Amino acid sequence: MPRNNDLERKALQLILEAGDEGILQSDMWKTLGVTSREGSRLALKFEEKGVVERRKVLHGGRWTYKLFSQTKPVTIDSIKDCPCIICEELDKCFSGGQLSPLHCQFLTAWIDPNTDYPQIDLEVEPET
Ligand code: SF4
Numbered sequence: 001m002p003r004n005n006d007l008e009r010k011a012l013q014l015i016l017e018a019g020d021e022g023i024l025q026s027d028m029w030k031t032l033g034v035t036s037r038e039g040s041r042l043a044l045k046f047e048e049k050g051v052v053e054r055r056k057v058l059h060g061g062r063w064t065y066k067l068f069s070q071t072k073p074v075t076i077d078s079i080k081d082c083p084c085i086i087c088e089e090l091d092k093c094f095s096g097g098q099l100s101p102l103h104c105q106f107l108t109a110w111i112d113p114n115t116d117y118p119q120i121d122l123e124v125e126p127e128t
Contacts, residue, residue, distance in 0.1 A: 007032060011042050015052055015069045022066040024059060043067055083110050 014028055029039025043065065046052035053068045083106040084090060093099040101107050109115055 007034065007038075008042065008045075011039075012046065012051065012069070015046070015067045016071065016073060018067070018069070020068075022055065022068040024057075025054070025065040025067055028067060081110065083107055 011028060011032055014031060015023055025039060025043050026036065028043070029036055032039065034042075043052065043054055046067070047054050051070050053070055054065045055068060056063055057066045058064075059066075079085070083104075084093070084101070087093065087106070089099050093101060093104070095102065
């Protein structure tokens with residue numbers, strides 16, 4: 001059902017773009033041009049899948065729902081401190097290789113700072 005998939009994609013995009021402010025359920029269905037019943041069904045479906053949180057809010061003297069995305073857009077900031085970016089062993093590092101991300105203490109420490117592995121300082125030296 002391409003129409004439904006397209007509608008779901010647009011709805012999720014709207015909710016994602018609303019960020020921490022969230023979007024009123026009614027604003028979502030108005031923007032999408034669907035009925036309140038269709039909009040509610042979509043919101044419930046997203047909530048069941050765990051991709052959207054529905055919070056009951058008082059708006060204009062009436063109780064309604066605001067929708068909040070449970071996922072965040074991926075940005076370059078999310079990997080800017082990854083040790084692999086400046087690792088000199090990158091070309092030797094792959095699954096089954098001399099080195100492997102599966103056993104790298106630096107990568108593990110970056111992913112989970114609570115591990116016992118040492119943290120590394122990734123200050124990039126300026127080129128001379
Ligand atoms: S996983 Fe470890 S060894 Fe492999 S590229 Fe990243 S930092 Fe380097």
